[in-house]
Amino acid sequence: MQTVQDAAALRAAIRGWRSKGETVGFVPTMGNLHAGHHSLIKLARARTERVVASVFVNPTQFGPNEDFERYPRTLTQDQSGLAEHDCDLLFAPDVSTIYPFGAAGSVSLHVPQLTETLEGAHRPGHFDGVATVVCKLFNLVQPDIAVFGQKDFQQLKVIERMVRDMSLPVKIVGAATLRADDGLALSSRNQYLSVAERALAPQIYATLQQMRELVAKGHAWRVVEQAAAAKLARAGFEPDYAAIRRAEDLAEPADGEREGLVALIAARLGTTRLIDNLPFD
Numbered sequence: 001m002q003t004v005q006d007a008a009a010l011r012a013a014i015r016g017w018r019s020k021g022e023t024v025g026f027v028p029t030m031g032n033l034h035a036g037h038h039s040l041i042k043l044a045r046a047r048t049e050r051v052v053a054s055v056f057v058n059p060t061q062f063g064p065n066e067d068f069e070r071y072p073r074t075l076t077q078d079q080s081g082l083a084e085h086d087c088d089l090l091f092a093p094d095v096s097t098i099y100p101f102g103a104a105g106s107v108s109l110h111v112p113q114l115t116e117t118l119e120g121a122h123r124p125g126h127f128d129g130v131a132t133v134v135c136k137l138f139n140l141v142q143p144d145i146a147v148f149g150q151k152d153f154q155q156l157k158v159i160e161r162m163v164r165d166m167s168l169p170v171k172i173v174g175a176a177t178l179r180a181d182d183g184l185a186l187s188s189r190n191q192y193l194s195v196a197e198r199a200l201a202p203q204i205y206a207t208l209q210q211m212r213e214l215v216a217k218g219h220a221w222r223v224v225e226q227a228a229a230a231k232l233a234r235a236g237f238e239p240d241y242a243a244i245r246r247a248e249d250l251a252e253p254a255d256g257e258r259e260g261l262v263a264l265i266a267a268r269l270g271t272t273r274l275i276d277n278l279p280f281d
Contacts, residue, residue, distance in 0.1 A: 001083040003090045007140055010091050014052070014141065022049035026143035026170075027087075028134060031055040032072040036178040036186035038085045040147045043175050045086050052141050053082050054091040059103045061129030072188065091141065098136055108132050111158050111165070117250055118264060119154050119275070122240045130155055131162045138163075138170055146170050151177040151185045153262060153277040157250060177276070179205065185276045192272040201274060203235050204265050207242065208278035211263040215244060215280065221253055221261075228265070237267040247279055 004010050014024060025044030029037055033055075044051045055078055062068035075092060082090055099106045108128050114120075115127035138146065148156050160172050178186045183205035184198075193201055207228050214224045221244040228242035246253055247262040264277040 001079070001087050001090060003079060003092060005092055005094065005097070007093075007097060010052075010089070010140060013089055014050075017050045023144045024048055024141065025051045026137070026141045026146045027051065027053045028137050028146065028148075029053060029055055029078075030057045030071065030188075031078050032074050032188040033078045033081050034186050034188065036149060036151070038081060039178050040149060040175050041082065041085045041087050043173065044145065044147045047145055047173070048143075050088045051086070052089045052091060052143065053087050054093070054137055054141070056091075056093055056098060056133070056137075058098070058129055058133040059095065060099075060106065060108070060132060061126050063123055063126065066123070072191075091137075098133060106132065109135055109162065109166075111161050114154070114158050114161055114250055118241055118243060118245070119266065122266065127155070127158050131158060134159055135162060135166065135168070138168055143170055145173050147173045147175055149177060150174045150279075151187065151276065153247075153264060153279075154250060185274075187274065189272055189274065192270075194270060197269045197272065200236060201269060203232065203237070204267060204274055204276050205278070207231055208263045208265060208276060211242070211244060212278055212280050215258055215261065215263075218258075220255065221257075228263075232265070232267050237269055239265065239267040240273075241266055247281070 025048035027040045027044055041051055057071050059068055079090060109131040110128050111131050120127050150156060156174050163170055163172055182202040184202045211224050211228050215221055225242050225244055229239045232239045242265045244261055244263050247260050253261055261280040262277055266275045
């Protein structure tokens with residue numbers, strides 16, 4: 001596997017593949033990779049001849065009180081994992097490559113409506129940073145497809161909307177959430193959990209399942225949301241939200257609506273903020 005840091009080397013490698021008629025899949029990441037990320041590489045590999053991954057901890061998607069400095073940088077470990085899972089090229093740029101005028105002076109993209117609820121309401125500006133960096137990476141890599149995990153469900157929807165609105169020639173592929181045996185969604189932030197917190201964490205997925213079951217039985221979605229948040233609080237979580245939304249656009253469902261929905265939870269457990277979701281269909 002080749003590792004490059006600058007745009008010229010990245011484009012030269014991709015130009016060589018394109019000259020042979022090879023298709024390119026792309027998996028953007030912030031590093032500290034685990035089995036969930038590797039499953040995205042596998043999916044991209046199944047659909048394209050060449051696979052590029054990026055590792056870039058994007059400063060513009062972190063709020064002032066979030067963990068940008070704390071976010072683990074494990075590039076050597078990431079390189080080994082990507083090579084083992086048949087990635088062709090790792091793009092590991094520095095900040096000046098992605099933001100030549102500095103992060104604060106960068107052009108910024110805003111996706112309206114989708115970014116103003118749930119995560120967007122609790123993390124103002126977060127999705128502007130996500131949309132901006134993903135658009136920049138798509139311009140650099142120019143992939144045929146890009147693979148994103150469904151664990152970050154709202155992020156996936158924001159990127160789908162951005163690609164369509166900006167007329168980018170990239171097919172977005174959503175990959176199913178990879179989970180531990182007890183249901184906990186794999187995440188780089190799970191490593192911050194204490195032993196006791198890790199034992200409690202699967203209750204998020206159990207709560208999502210219960211939310212889906214109650215709506216299927218005809219319970220009002222607002223009542224289900226309130227009960228889920230209360231249940232998590234009693235268990236020791238600090239929930240930011242336990243929500244039921246339309247999967248297509250994250251709008252609130254109509255009364256009695258049961259199809260095409262998704263349940264989403266964000267909650268703190270100790271100092272760690274966990275998110276997860278469960279589509280109903």
